[in-house]
Amino acid sequence: MNGLTGAREGARAGVAGGLRRMVARAMARDLCAFFVPGMDVARARGLDLDAAGLHRADTPRRANVLLVAGPLPPSLLDAACVAWAQMPRPRAILALGAGEIAPLPGPDVAEDLSQSGLAAGLAALRRAVAAGAFAPEVTDFDAPALAVRVEYTCPMHPEVVSDKPGSCPKCGMDLVEREASAGDHGGHAGADETGGGGRRGHEGHGSDNAPAPSRAYTCPMHPEVVSDKPGSCPKCGMDLVEREASTWDHGRHAGAVETGNGDHRAHEGPGGHDTHDTPAPSGVYTCPMHPEVVSEEPGSCPECGMTLVPKDQAGDHAGQVHAKQQGHGGDSGHGGHGSAPEVPGIEPHFMSMVDMTRDLPASPDGLRMEWIEVPFGPFFPGLPGGLGLTFTLDGDSVAAARAESLVPGVLAPGLPAAELADRLAAQGPLAPAALRELACRALEAAAGAAPPPEWGAARAAALERARIASHLNWLAGLARQVGLVTLERRVAALHQRLRQADAADCARVAPALGALGARVRGTPLLRDRLAGIGQIDGRAAAEAGGPVARAAGHAVDARADDPAYAALGFRVIAGKDTGTGGDAWARLVQRLAEIDQSLDLIARAGAIAEAAHSADLLAELPSDGHAMARVETPRGPSTLHLTLQGGTIAEARLTTPFARLAAQIGPMTAQMELAEALTAVASLDLDPWGARP
């Protein structure tokens, strides 16, 4: 038990001791859990939280139990460390089938990942809390992810960052000290490696071998002024403020899908709190005259017709352009203009607000405010666990968005082909059946062997059951996000009933699902809340694939080409059938319609295939070859390219709908109010698991 604090034994110890025992008993009854990696994953892994009588917390501040449901990849373990550190004591960890959770302290109770494990774990946890909530022997929790590291940067060239003091290679100035999170640098290093997590980079930068952290002071208005001592700014005379760099902002660039109005790195806090300025990724083009014009491909500027130039080149021009494009007047120290020119009549040291705001990007209403970058994830309630969503907020509207998967989706080479299906299914807790099917099909294709025909319908039924379960899981998350607690509870219960149901059970659940659909469609104000939110139309929608595309009226569905489905009489449901547009409401209606359709397909198939291993399906597994398979997962088409060598996987490339959907977030949420933007993101049903290359 990770106790509250060393009990102070003293005059009051008797009274406080009695109180403490009472409080500890109360705490044991009042367990409130923060879910890692998320409610959706917990549900998909078969945990019925309502049945267990466990309250859930929206924020680590509210929780006293950190519930780790299933194994976590290293990047999420780091995030879990942050959440754990922010939970007030007394606090406890309940690990369900989590295995090694190293930077976190050892679990107070560990059980296997099942409903009975949860129940047993909770009972054990209650006893542990009642007995040990105020245990005197306590150690501080620290983890590499929490460490603060000192780095050295050039006041004039913030992109110059070094571990050691020295002078700037660009201008020769002495580098100055600054505080940064240890994760930052690791991420930078990792960004160049394939699949490099932030964690790998920690080695060498842990708190133990870093120099003792010391504070750095900077002027809020002139970020280029950095000092290691408190004092006043030489430019404007303001008191310098203590600063620390943000943690995750640069740690996760690998695999990030960056979208939005301009470069997200532009929008660090006021006064440019973080000034790593890595060059823009190659392949981004911008207009030399209109830096706000950014394009993925070369072409001409829509505003002036000039030929677009690669961005780094444009960025090097001058501070003026640079700062403007970076969109942060606080960063004016980047080069362009220092303090205001001396104007007669203005007292010395008077700081010009005009100068401060001049280079800020303007909102649609013409006001230039400061933008802040706010993380919404990886453990944000109502969003998929493992999704790293960062909004750049202009007030409460979204100016730019960045979504990335924090979950590695790598299949290590050298995996025996027989284990592929299991491994892939384990990697995607939100849609294991679909990934398993994908693996089986890829192996079958590699073997050139057709699956036994009698399996087709049953396997399709298994996929459809997974689809219903996935849609229900999504609906539960959406209900939570918009505050429909009763609906969430009802949907979660149905999800649990259906998750492992056989065909007969499915038929029994069908009326309840139909009633649910009617209830959801008939919920007052729900349509009002969702309609017009997160509109995706036209080509963008068609590219997104899956229910998002179908909701917008594109009849794209990989199942249409599948003979097994053809045999079941499958017909694509698209937006025109449900009669709605490509907004969040349309997606909800689309998914409800797909649930009905899937039930129908299961009924026609008559049986649901058990979780199949590729070994069961194929007489012998192929040892060499290259193959590709494509399956319509609940979120859209996924493809798997497989290269086999000597019975092991030499290369496996999985393409999930995540990247395509995440690319929509930026344009979709531009200038939306925060709550609406979050609903829009939730309505896409992102599955970050297995998405990172």
Add this chain to the structure above:
Amino acid sequence: MIPELMIALSIGAALFGIGLYGALSQTNLVMIIMGVELVLSAALLNMVAFWRYLHPDVTAAKMYVLIVMAVMAVEMTVGFGIAVARFRSRGSVEMEEARELKG
């Protein structure tokens, strides 16, 4: 000599002084409005004090209080409206810059 009246009026005077100082010394339009608000609240205080200790039977005095309150609200409305407009066009509501950067 009515001590309560004196106390109330003195406090009104103090608020007036503070408000005047604020309105003159601040560089920012919004802060200037705050100074003016203080001056007006001093006026309110004086009116109520006079009403209470000299003429509690004259209801018109309270009518003036209501009007002054309305003036405060109106002043804030218009002031903030102008602040929004200035900020939109110039990116600043600093009065120093209003003087120097006209046009």
Add this chain to the structure above:
Amino acid sequence: MNEITQYAVLFSLTLGTVGFVLAIYALARAIGRLRAEPAKDVPATAGALARDPVWVRYHAKYYGYALLFLAFDMEMAFMYPWAVVYREEGLVALLDMGVFLAVLFLGLLYGWSQGALRRQ
């Protein structure tokens, strides 16, 4: 109970509440104290460690409403005394306030027509 006494009761209720809260804090302090640890005091943002301060100029998109509200709010300073004597004054009161409200409503309509009643 005369009025001054009533205000005194309310004032002491305020003080009593503050005392009550302080007593609760004292009790909580007797049970346990804060243990300072790394990153615990950083505002919680769903698993991400956001160390940047967020006190920046905040863009409130409802300022159109807020501006109208500042002025429109004044109306009820006049309305309460009016409501108290409404029935004794009768039709005069109705017409009087009708004109007053109509004038204010005009302002509201103007703001509406100019787009003050929307997210800016």
Add this chain to the structure above:
Amino acid sequence: MTLAIILFALALGCYLIAVLEDWAVHGRLDPLRPAVSALALLGREQVLPRKSDRLFFEVGPVLLLVAGLLAVAVIPLAPGLIVTDLATGALFLNAALAYVLVALIMAGWGPNGAYAMIGGWRFLGQFVAYAMLIVMTITAVAMRAESLSTTEIVTSQAALWNVFYQPIGFVLFVIAAMGLAWLPPIDLPTGGGDLAGGVEAEYTGARLAVLRLARLVIVLALASATATFYLGGWLGPWLPAWAWTAAKTLAVAAAMLFLGRHLPRLREARYLAVSWKLGIPLALANIILVGVIALVVPI
């Protein structure tokens, strides 16, 4: 003596509302739950966010509690059972509850955290939406009672409860009151799915306990205000006066708490737009309507 009785009733009422709220949220009726939760909260660490405005952070919950208690102080439980029967009681209730806004702004700004700050400023927007509705509907109630005193407002309803006399006002008042108490579906400053706690996000331990208690007091104040202004307060046959007030208050509170569980959270822009474009014209119409009725029918 009166004060003691009322404070006891207040404590009991808060506890019952806490039970109701727990029931509404978790779908389980557990009469002990709030006590257990409160006790558990007391034992938890009170984290103080760094670089915060400590003063605001500490004052927020206290001010909220004070505002709620002062609002309750002018609501009669029965004839004579009232802390202070102010001549301007209805207005005072309004004034006290205006500090809910101040407290939430302080609580939102104090911790220097993104979610909390957005929550605080959002509540200001929410306030701009509901404030006029509360004020204008209370005006219509006062018109009928010819007084701002809450006891006189109750006695004025002897012939007919205001809920029948001015139904539009009742509906508007309840909607606005739910906004004021940031009850779902108008819980914009704390919305779980949007802000993960919002203004409450950084409060832990005893501070959170005070904040939650304050919220309960505010819900109680608004429920009892609804009962007083529209449901005839203590008026009713058979039962003693205090029982009627208590029953009506709890019924209103339960309705407010359970309603939100079946509706999705409103969008702020929508709440603002509906309040101003529909609510205020309706409230004005309500005043005029009540004015005409009051002149024609002398009840």
Add this chain to the structure above:
Amino acid sequence: MSVAQALFLIFFGAAAVWFGIVVFRTHSMVRSAIALLFSQTAVGAMFLVMQAEFLGVLQIMMMATEMSVMAIFMVMFMMDPGGMGKMDMTHQKRLSLWAGGIGLVAALAVIWGAGWTGPVPPVPGAAEQAAALGRELLGRSMFIFEAAALMILTAMVAATMVAIAPREEDD
């Protein structure tokens, strides 16, 4: 009674003045707005002490709402609203101090020089006061009352005109 009244006046008056000073002393803009709010609240409490119940409650309420709205405009338009940089945002400080000081001294001189005397007349009850104010509103001061409406209308129109940027699509 009178002594208690005086004491409370001093207490709330001191609070009003102290919060008034805080308004211009603090670096945090939100603190500044909230301090002004509490200064006005204290003035409202003084009204209550002076038995102007309706006006006092009205002041306490109006100022809470208006100053809170003011806070958001402060945060929108002030540099460094959190006051973390402790920057100085004043000018002509000496002049302002002199002006404020002279204003204060002059006002005090008038107050203490005039020497108001006489018995304090009794005050009508709070309910009568509100009713009397209502009658005043509908009687003698009717035009002032309607003029206030026009003033507010003007403010609303003016604020809308200058502050709201026109946009094509309108809902």
